[in-house]
Each structure stands twice: as structure tokens, then as C-alpha cells.
Amino acid sequence: MAIQISPSILSADFAHLAAEAEAVSQSADWLHVDVMDNHFVPNLTLGLPVVEALRASASLPLDCHLMIEDPDRWAPSFAEAGAGSVTIHAEAARSPVRTLRTIRSSGARAGLALNPVTPVDGYAELLGELDMVLMMTVEPGFGGQPFLDMVLPKIRRARALINDSDADIWLQVDGGVSAETIERAAEAGADVFVAGSAVYGADDPGHAVDALRTQAEKATH
Ligand SMILES: O=C(CO)[C@H](O)[C@H](O)COP(=O)(O)O
Incomplete structure (x- = not known):
């Protein structure tokens, strides 16, 4: 499959979200939206009203990553709000099959995220319910953390x-x-x-997306 880049607005200027989304609209494939509830992760970011506002103003499809305690309760609302993709955490979902099916029935892509030390093999049965697997290469909660190479074997396994x-x-x-x-x-x-800080920490976010894509493509050819 072609390489796709999803800049994370966690590292963007929250006071100018529409402009930050626009800055990558010509180069990126998705806009990654980190929803955190200060329970599943020790950070609080944004929720459904901001996703609805972005959906109305941004041209890129929204890739919503729910780092929340009760994704079964909330994920369907993000899909209904028009997110292109909704990802729930394996560690938090109590009814993953039902929730993933509900996301898909609203027309969104369904994703399952795994924290760095969550094994992947226990979730092989869920593959038929999924459009995407998200491998966390940091402990979720904050941008700007160093990449965990220990996750690379699990990415290969996935x-x-x-x-x-x-x-x-x-x-x-x-x-x-x-x-x-x-x-x-x-x-x-x-x-x-x-990519959050690598895109929004750059002088030219659009160019940073292009450069990341080129490097990823180089590695796969
Ligand atoms: O899910 C996240 C943190 O939980 C962010 O998407 C991620 O950390 C992006 O930021 P960076 O690229 O700076 O690491």
C-alpha cells in the first residue's frame, strides 16, 4: 500500500487549529486527532465539539485516536460526527467487536491501538473487524517523546x-x-x-510531511 502521513494536531497551535490543518492539507493524507480524557492517559486534550468543528472546516479526513477510558461509549459518536477513521485502545475497550462494528456501520474506518507493551497475538481474532492497527511507539499521553525501538519486532509481527x-x-x-x-x-x-512534533515543530509543516513521506518510501523500495 502507498505510504500515508497523518500529522498529529497534538503538536499544533490549538489557538489556530483551522490554519494548522490548512498548513498540511496539500501534503498529508489525514489529520490525526488525539482525544485524551485524563483517565486512560494522564493528559486532557479535546473532544467531540472540536472534532465536529474541524470536520466542518478542514479538508483532510480526520483520523481520530481515542485515548479514553470508555471507548465503547464514545467511539460511535466520533464516527457519526464524520471522522474518516476512529481508533480505540485494546486496553480500554470492553466490547471491541461491537464497538468496531458500530464504527464501521457509520461509514468510518475502524482501528485498534496497542500500547508499547501490549502483545499483538491476542488480538489476531479481531483482524476481520479492523481497517487499521495502530502501534504506539511511545507510552500514550504526550507528544515529543522518543521513539521506542523495542516495538519494532511487534510491528514486524503485526x-x-x-x-x-x-x-x-x-x-x-x-x-x-x-x-x-x-x-x-x-x-x-x-x-x-x-507525526506531531516532527511536522508542527518544523518551520514548514507541509514540507516536513513531504520529507517524511520520501524517507518512508525510500525504506520500502
Ligand atoms: O498519540 C500521541 C501521544 O499519545 C501522539 O499522536 C504522538 O505522540 C505524536 O506526537 P510526536 O510525533 O511528537 O511523538
């Missing part, structure tokens, strides 16, 4: 499980993705890359 399943499932990495780390993640089999 890639093998996805290839064996013959399903069209994207493999996303999130956390510490930069010009220095993206090639390793791509070589391990990831094809969708979330």
Missing part, C-alpha cells in the same frame, strides 16, 4: 499477521516518528505514519 490474513488492513505507527526513525518503522512494515 505485518506478518496482516499479510497472512489477506485483509486490507493498514498498519499505523504513532509516537516519536521523525526523519531519524521513520525508515526503521517503514522497514518493519508500517504504512501509515503519525
